[in-house]
Amino acid sequence: MSLRAPGRQTSPATAAGTDTDAWIRVAGLDKTYPARRSDPTVALQGIDLSVRRGEFVSVVGPSGCGKTTLLKILAGLVGRSEGEVEIAGTDVRGPLPQIGMVFQAATLLPWRTVRQNVLVPVEVQGLDKEKFGRRADELLEMVGLAEFANSYPYELSGGMQQRAGICRALVHDPAVLLMDEPFGALDAMTREYMNVELLRIWQQSGKTIVLVTHSIPEAVFLSDRVVVLSARPGRIAEVIDVELDRPRELSVMASDRAGIYVERIRRHFNATSVID
Amino acid sequence: MTTATPTGAPVAGPPGPAAKKAAKKAAKQRRSGRFDVRERPELLLVPGVFVVLIVLWEFVIPLFVDDYVLPVPSRIVESLWSQLTDALFWGHLEVTLRESLIGFVIGVGTAVLLGTAISQVRLVEKTLMPYVVAFQTVPKVALAPLFVVWFGFGLTSKIVMAAVISFFPMLINVIEGLKAADADRIQMLTVFGASKLQIFRMVRLPSAMPFIFAGLDIGIVFAILGAVVGEFIGAKEGLGYLLLQTNYNFDIAGMFAVLVVLSVLGLLAHSLIRFTQRKVAFWAEESRVIAA
Ligand SMILES: Nc1ncnc2c1ncn2[C@@H]1O[C@H](COP(=O)(O)OP(=O)(O)O)[C@@H](O)[C@H]1O
Numbered sequence: 160m161s162l163r164a165p166g167r168q169t170s171p172a173t174a175a176g177t178d179t180d181a182w183i184r185v186a187g188l189d190k191t192y193p194a195r196r197s198d199p200t201v202a203l204q205g206i207d208l209s210v211r212r213g214e215f216v217s218v219v220g221p222s223g224c225g226k227t228t229l230l231k232i233l234a235g236l237v238g239r240s241e242g243e244v245e246i247a248g249t250d251v252r253g254p255l256p257q258i259g260m261v262f263q264a265a266t267l268l269p270w271r272t273v274r275q276n277v278l279v280p281v282e283v284q285g286l287d288k289e290k291f292g293r294r295a296d297e298l299l300e301m302v303g304l305a306e307f308a309n310s311y312p313y314e315l316s317g318g319m320q321q322r323a324g325i326c327r328a329l330v331h332d333p334a335v336l337l338m339d340e341p342f343g344a345l346d347a348m349t350r351e352y353m354n355v356e357l358l359r360i361w362q363q364s365g366k367t368i369v370l371v372t373h374s375i376p377e378a379v380f381l382s383d384r385v386v387v388l389s390a391r392p393g394r395i396a397e398v399i400d401v402e403l404d405r406p407r408e409l410s411v412m413a414s415d416r417a418g419i420y421v422e423r424i425r426r427h428f429n430a431t432s433v434i435d
Numbered sequence: 436m437t438t439a440t441p442t443g444a445p446v447a448g449p450p451g452p453a454a455k456k457a458a459k460k461a462a463k464q465r466r467s468g469r470f471d472v473r474e475r476p477e478l479l480l481v482p483g484v485f486v487v488l489i490v491l492w493e494f495v496i497p498l499f500v501d502d503y504v505l506p507v508p509s510r511i512v513e514s515l516w517s518q519l520t521d522a523l524f525w526g527h528l529e530v531t532l533r534e535s536l537i538g539f540v541i542g543v544g545t546a547v548l549l550g551t552a553i554s555q556v557r558l559v560e561k562t563l564m565p566y567v568v569a570f571q572t573v574p575k576v577a578l579a580p581l582f583v584v585w586f587g588f589g590l591t592s593k594i595v596m597a598a599v600i601s602f603f604p605m606l607i608n609v610i611e612g613l614k615a616a617d618a619d620r621i622q623m624l625t626v627f628g629a630s631k632l633q634i635f636r637m638v639r640l641p642s643a644m645p646f647i648f649a650g651l652d653i654g655i656v657f658a659i660l661g662a663v664v665g666e667f668i669g670a671k672e673g674l675g676y677l678l679l680q681t682n683y684n685f686d687i688a689g690m691f692a693v694l695v696v697l698s699v700l701g702l703l704a705h706s707l708i709r710f711t712q713r714k715v716a717f718w719a720e721e722s723r724v725i726a727a
Pocket residue numbers: 192193200201202220221222223224225226227228229391435
């Protein structure tokens with residue numbers, strides 16, 4: 160899994176949608192869900208966002224502000240109403256093979272073993288079963304599910320299922336990883352462990368990661384940049400560059416500098432609403 | 436599993452062997468509860484009620500009801516025994532079995548094909564659903580005389596009856612089942628680039644399994660019913676024919692004997708399907724299965 164370890168000691172602070180270096184480019188994105196009875200829901204409005212190749216970006220925002228919608232648009236699952244969305248120079252009109260996604264709910268298939276679930280992308284994309292089977296085993300080992308490879312999802316706790324879902328998103332070695340509150344179901348200890356592991360994978364593989372989270376400290380610990388969305392309709396309230404040194408250890412969260420970032424993000428929510 | 440961070444501070448690993456042990460223990464408790472009478476009093480109550488009813492029937496009912504109108508259980512068992520030792524009876528049983536099974540396979544097979552087409556192709560659904568709903572309201576048993584006229588006194592008319600009557604519950608269950616797939620699971624497969632066919636095979640079909648088995652379960656019982664009704668209308672062999680013969684001869688004990696055989700047949704078919712379901716659709720997911 161060790162591909163390249165790009166040096167990212169400094170984090171350039173460009174945020175606008177004009178970045179030519181952009182790997183994911185979102186410009187003037189609007190999303191309105193039509194409604195039959197009531198008024199249509201404006202989920203996202205005027206989103207401009209560029210993510211560089213190999214960058215780690217987190218998205219935080221109040222419940223219902225359109226975080227999941229944004230990820231689903233990037234994943235090609237949901238159409239947009241207005242604006243441009245490009246990944247690696249390709250206009251996103253449907254799911255792209257270089258994307259891996261972790262869902263808010265684990266969404267494992269109950270009729271498949273954990274290992275078979277992890278191998279779903281491999282099977283669907285017709286990849287080499289043997290080669291990627293070994294990778295699946297490595298990933299399961301990494302998240303502590305090696306013993307459960309041949310168990311069925313109903314034999315696993317919610318947190319364990321979620322970890323299997325993470326393995327599934329990584330198994331085909333996608334260049335872009337979209338994660339929708341992946342650690343919400345985990346206990347605090349496992350969550351920290353998974354955070355550290357995710358950083359390690361990211362550092363080794365050079366993946367581009369967009370993570371939606373409801374934990375501000377988690378966003379600060381992991382990200383190069385944190386995108387703060389406002390309450391519905393979701394607009395970008397602020398994009399914060401997190402200039403903490405890499406590689407990071409959990410202890411960095413006890414530092415004043417991390418605390419300042421956390422406070423700065425939290426200020427956005429004290430006035431408006433509960434963060435999701 | 437413990438992983439050291441670069442500073443040397445250990446980070447808690449995810450649960451390992453301990454969690455597995457706990458899960459196994461819970462499963463064991465669940466298993467042992469299966470035959471624990473304190474947890475499941477019905478294990479005693481169901482056979483208990485049966486014994487009480489039989490005793491009442493054997494010794495109390497004859498005080499009020501004439502024996503040849505309602506024979507006592509011991510006479511029914513006697514009659515059953517004489518049937519079971521008679522080669523002629525096995526011939527009747529075989530005929531009914533053959534009619535029911537062939538009819539069942541045809542009815543259920545057609546329902547699977549048609550149900551798949553209806554649930555997957557919008558145009559087919561729009562075109563055929565009104566007919567399905569209209570035919571569903573027709574009391575299928577009432578068609579039996581018609582089938583005897585069309586297909587004669589032989590096996591064919593009964594097979595058609597069994598097929599028609601087992602077709603509808605299966606059809607409705609296949610349609611509902613193939614639509615019951617969880618939208619999130621379909622989205623998950625879509626993200627990873629699955630084709631329509633892959634989604635059908637990997638999510639829709641397994642999601643439909645509980646429904647399909649519900650359809651099979653009702654279908655097999657209905658198929659036996661259809662064959663017997665067909666034999667009532669016009670036949671020279673089969674358990675339905677035997678039932679009518681015993682009736683003409685005022686052999687009420689004989690009638691009961693045939694009824695017992697038919698019930699056991701239905702029960703066996705039902706158990707076989709439930710057994711297969713537990714093997715094939717073992718994940719036992721909650722689902723809103725159509726009853727009939
Ligand atoms: N498929 C949909 N149809 C209609 N409205 C939707 C749909 N999905 C989400 N919404 C609405 O869009 C808004 C944003 O939803 P979502 O992206 O799930 O927010 P978040 O993930 O930030 O909580 C919410 O008001 C939600 O009700």
